[in-house]
């Protein structure tokens with residue numbers, strides 16, 4: 001069994017701003033669009049805990065945040081600065097384990113199986129890493145520990161803010177069971193709505209679902225939903241992230257909410273990624289979509305497709321589905337990216353079309 005940690009920075013953009021503006025630390029601090037006296041159309045990207053206590057949260061319209069607290073500190077998104085802080089954090093995380101996979105600007109999975117003997121030691125290891133990030137960089141984070149990526153993520157969410165939380169494999173089902181389905185990692189708003197309409201309100205109910213009906217409603221993703229609801233998740237870490245993936249991204253000339261335009265772009269990028277994978281002679285196991293919104297907030301969503309593939313359709317269909325499931329409605333998209341990872345040198349023409357649900 002593996003021991004997987006998820007390191008996730010707390011209120012990252014706002015924490016970075018607090019670091020260079022300690023004078024704002026006790027004040028409500030909102031990073032995002034310029035509120036323009038409450039008339040602006042943008043959203044809150046991140047805010048600190050003082051602002052959260054006032055009811056402000058990320059993705060909230062900036063005009064609403066302004067109404068809640070006119071004299072809050074409103075700062076624009078300074079992506080290059082957050083990226084430089086992110087690479088400092090990631091370097092430090094890497095020094096704790098090279099089995100490391102960055103999944104967004106402020107999150108990384110780390111496999112510490114060969115660094116510790118058991119979960120209790122993993123908790124101590126996580127605390128040491130957390131302290132190191134706090135002392136050397138000055139930023140708070142939370143760390144979740146479990147035996148899969150899914151449960152490490154769930155543990156991390158439960159430990160926020162500023163916490164270390166362990167969920168052992170045998171406790172996964174009990175932990176997940178009472179949660180509403182939308183709290184399960186990987187389930188977006190649309191999927192949650194569909195599940196609820198099918199009568200699945202809690203993760204526990206979903207865990208007892210008929211897999212055939214899940215697969216007929218959601219395709220391969222249905223099988224993944226079932227495994228997730230039962231606390232079973234992938235424990236693979238894609239090491240050397242940059243090297244072992246092939247990705248392309250493109251910025252729109254003007255920010256857009258037009259699904260047709262975005263989907264066309266995803267398909268065209270998928271095509272380029274496919275050509276590159278073919279050129280390098282690799283098949284892939286994971287498809288990732290990166291969505292950067294107009295306020296520079298960025299979402300990465302990945303799907304492990306369950307087998308090595310070398311087909312264009314697997315890239316474009318999964319990428320479009322990930323976009324449809326996870327994109328924030330009505331948020332203008334600035335940039336879109338598609339990536340394949342979990343790469344393997346191609347071995348002949350092995351194709352797995354006979355996928356069966358568990």
Ligand SMILES: [Mg+2]
Pocket residue numbers: 008009010011012106107
């Ligand atoms: Mg975070």
